Amino acid sequence: MPDQKNNYDTRERILDVAERLFMENGYEGTSMRVVTSAAEVNLAAVNYHFGSKEALLCAVFRRRLGWLNGERLRALDVLEEQAGETSPKPSQILEAFFGTLLRMGEDQSLGGMTFLRLLGRTLTEPAGFIRTFFASEYAEVIARYKQALFRALPDVPKAEIVWRLHFMLGAMSYAIAGTDVLQVVTGCELGDLAGESSDVDADDDSALARRLSQRLMPFLLGGLRAPLSLTTPSLTASPASASDGDLQPEI
Amino acid sequence: MPDQKNNYDTRERILDVAERLFMENGYEGTSMRVVTSAAEVNLAAVNYHFGSKEALLCAVFRRRLGWLNGERLRALDVLEEQAGETSPKPSQILEAFFGTLLRMGEDQSLGGMTFLRLLGRTLTEPAGFIRTFFASEYAEVIARYKQALFRALPDVPKAEIVWRLHFMLGAMSYAIAGTDVLQVVTGCELGDLAGESSDVDADDDSALARRLSQRLMPFLLGGLRAPLSLTTPSLTASPASASDGDLQPEI
DNA sequence: CTAACATTAAAACGAACGTTTGAACGATAA
DNA sequence: TTATCGTTCAAACGTTCGTTTTAATGTTAG
Numbered sequence: 083m084p085d086q087k088n089n090y091d092t093r094e095r096i097l098d099v100a101e102r103l104f105m106e107n108g109y110e111g112t113s114m115r116v117v118t119s120a121a122e123v124n125l126a127a128v129n130y131h132f133g134s135k136e137a138l139l140c141a142v143f144r145r146r147l148g149w150l151n152g153e154r155l156r157a158l159d160v161l162e163e164q165a166g167e168t169s170p171k172p173s174q175i176l177e178a179f180f181g182t183l184l185r186m187g188e189d190q191s192l193g194g195m196t197f198l199r200l201l202g203r204t205l206t207e208p209a210g211f212i213r214t215f216f217a218s219e220y221a222e223v224i225a226r227y228k229q230a231l232f233r234a235l236p237d238v239p240k241a242e243i244v245w246r247l248h249f250m251l252g253a254m255s256y257a258i259a260g261t262d263v264l265q266v267v268t269g270c271e272l273g274d275l276a277g278e279s280s281d282v283d284a285d286d287d288s289a290l291a292r293r294l295s296q297r298l299m300p301f302l303l304g305g306l307r308a309p310l311s312l313t314t315p316s317l318t319a320s321p322a323s324a325s326d327g328d329l330q331p332e333i
Numbered sequence: 334m335p336d337q338k339n340n341y342d343t344r345e346r347i348l349d350v351a352e353r354l355f356m357e358n359g360y361e362g363t364s365m366r367v368v369t370s371a372a373e374v375n376l377a378a379v380n381y382h383f384g385s386k387e388a389l390l391c392a393v394f395r396r397r398l399g400w401l402n403g404e405r406l407r408a409l410d411v412l413e414e415q416a417g418e419t420s421p422k423p424s425q426i427l428e429a430f431f432g433t434l435l436r437m438g439e440d441q442s443l444g445g446m447t448f449l450r451l452l453g454r455t456l457t458e459p460a461g462f463i464r465t466f467f468a469s470e471y472a473e474v475i476a477r478y479k480q481a482l483f484r485a486l487p488d489v490p491k492a493e494i495v496w497r498l499h500f501m502l503g504a505m506s507y508a509i510a511g512t513d514v515l516q517v518v519t520g521c522e523l524g525d526l527a528g529e530s531s532d533v534d535a536d537d538d539s540a541l542a543r544r545l546s547q548r549l550m551p552f553l554l555g556g557l558r559a560p561l562s563l564t565t566p567s568l569t570a571s572p573a574s575a576s577d578g579d580l581q582p583e584i
Numbered sequence: 585c586t587a588a589c590a591t592t593a594a595a596a597c598g599a600a601c602g603t604t605t606g607a608a609c610g611a612t613a614a
Numbered sequence: 615t616t617a618t619c620g621t622t623c624a625a626a627c628g629t630t631c632g633t634t635t636t637a638a639t640g641t642t643a644g
Binding site: 108110208249251254 | 454457460548
């Protein structure tokens with residue numbers, strides 16, 4: 083059995099390199115030989131310290147998700163204590179959940195954008211063991227935030243809230259994972275999207291994370307606040323959709 | 334050179350099986366031996382008919398994306414002709430872009446939910462040749478729709494529109510790809526989310542696509558319509574975010 | 585019939601994969 | 615010093631990968 087001595091150096095170097103390479107090439111697309119040679123350790127080091135390639139991926143995530151979801155729970159505790167008998171506002175709940183994650187992207191010691199991108203990409207990875215792992219890692223924090231949103235929006239059907247939580251998670255994950263995938267689709271460079279932002283250096287991950295957060299949070303709030311569709315939106319092409327009348331001209 | 338005779342049977346069987354297996358196990362996670370044996374064709378058939386595994390994936394997508402993006406361009410043509418000198422409404426533009434895709438999920442002969450899920454997952458796949466392929470396949474339709482939204486929302490900064498288009502693409506892709514990934518995260522079964530919908534059989538892909546569309550379109554519209562954040566949203570945890578005042582109580 | 589051709593079939597190719605082995609190394613403690 | 619134990623190392627394990635090869639199979643046209 084390992085887990086005792088001065089293996090910290092090798093272990094952490096493997097985790098850092100694996101985090102980056104899994105992000106760049108995917109799990110199946112990253113071989114142990116590439117990981118170990120990039121980390122400048124022996125090929126057998128991963129199996130010695132982690133047991134297997136699957137366990138390595140889980141270790142990469144556990145290192146970050148432990149902190150993240152702990153922080154999320156703590157933030158929600160603070161909000162609910164501040165609110166007393168009442169409930170925190172939906173915007174505060176979203177800020178606690180998504181803002182905590184986006185702030186990780188600004189902190190290099192927490193993995194920075196590398197980890198955020200890896201997380202976004204891995205959530206769609208079909209491998210079974212990954213889904214099982216995420217399900218257990220996320221179970222508590224999702225349950226807590228779902229309940230908080232139910233309380234904060236008592237007049238909205240719970241099913242609708244879950245759907246929109248689902249959509250918000252998707253928008254965030256893609257916004258992060260797709261900074262170089264969908265940017266190709268949208269045909270824009272990062273610099274073109276800076277707008278009137280104060281940070282101008284587009285290569286800085288931290289600045290990117292700040293700009294992303296600045297744009298994403300209003301979008302998520304807008305989606306969460308969208309009026310309920312009481313009728314089925316037109317599936318035939320001809321008439322305009324149901325909630326058309328209240329389209330605000332400013333956006 | 335191939336491409337002449339009665340290979341339709343083998344070719345199509347390979348495409349159908351590959352579409353499903355790539356969706357279930359990912360590109361790197363699906364071997365040619367599994368594809369060919371599931372399609373009940375010889376191992377060499379893929380290389381004979383398509384040339385390589387990469388070319389097979391591209392062929393799977395070309396078969397669907399050709400129709401999809403053609404339909405999208407046609408729908409936008411109709412809208413702009415109807416609008417005459419004015420511009421189509423943003424909600425109509427979104428309906429043309431996203432509704433066309435979601436309607437594919439209801440039609441088994443167009444790939445149904447299988448193709449939609451594959452598309453959502455592959456957009457985050459890091460392999461270089463896939464990104465190049467998507468960039469060329471999507472270039473025209475994205476450019477047209479971006480221009481249409483610019484015209485429809487002349488007072489909104491173009492950078493903001495591109496960001497929100499990006500977010501909407503993400504929300505949609507995840508909503509589709511994650512029906513069994515993020516459903517685990519949200520801890521809910523599909524049946525629990527049916528709500529007051531008219532279709533009750535949760536196993537029917539077509540019904541799932543309709544329900545998804547019903548929920549997703551209002552969310553996307555709400556996100557697109559969200560007020561611009563003029564100030565940076567609070568990155569410190571303490572005060573509530575900027576656009577808090579106009580949070581509508583009903584959602 | 586037979587020559588030409590597109591397709592299928594079985595078998596093998598070399599390369600790369602994740603993992604395991606057993607010896608060597610280096611620090612610590614009796 | 616010697617024994618112990620965590621760690622590193624080079625080498626090899628057996629398997630699976632995508633692709634290629636060569637021969638057999640039909641089907642079509644002269």
